[in-house]
Amino acid sequence: MDIINMPAHVGIIMDGNGRWATARGLSRTEGHKEGANAVRRIITHARRSGVKVLTLYAFSTENWSRPQAEVSAIMEMVGKYLSKETSTMVENGIRMRLIGDKSRFSKSLLGVIEHSEELTSDKEDMLLQIALNYGGRDELVRAAKKIASLVAEGTISPSDITEKLISDNLDTKGAMDCDLIIRTGGEKRTSNFLMWQGAYSELYFSDVLWPDFDEDEFDRAMQFFSQRQRRFGGIK
């Protein structure tokens, strides 16, 4: 596909796994399982399309309110996914990092995550950020705590607090702002995703349920993005 103006950083709110499963008489967990296949498909396609940063919203800080069995199933699936896919990521030059509060993960999941982050740490073709136990507000709270400590210990003074300093204390440190946020599943909201990094994101809402999301629908989002005129507050 020839798109002149590709977004460098694409964020995806992968919504609709539950409804996809329910419509087929399957359990919600089956929907998440099928969702993992869409994840694989889209990572490959995004990288081939020249996306530099891909951020996938897998589990929000609010998703803990779901039944415990569903929460465990999702966490387990992420662990399995990383165990299985890390070598492919290495082959394809993909660096993986997890964004979100890692303090609530089990020891074994944390081990898998850190192993995957380590094995892919020198890869540069695409940065894959998996947002797990991620909330934009929580990320800002954790950044505020880190910055407050620096002030308290006298390393910096309040006047040193800049947008750059805040960016550098977020989980996404070093990655460019998000150019395009895609949300599947028909809802038109951002549900606490990339609040800071998405300040000027273009928004693409798709009715496709995440397990059905494919290369063609991704390309439609790219087409949509390429037709936007980004002004960042200025005038054309």
Ligand code: IPE
């Ligand atoms: C998105 O699908 C995946 C997660 C939030 C973990 P949902 O599980 O929210 O699916 P729906 O919205 O109920 O269909």
Ligand code: IPE
């Ligand atoms: C957003 O989906 C979070 C993820 C995709 C991980 P939700 O299904 O949790 O969002 P709401 O509850 O509809 O806003």
Ligand code: MG
């Ligand atoms: Mg949902």
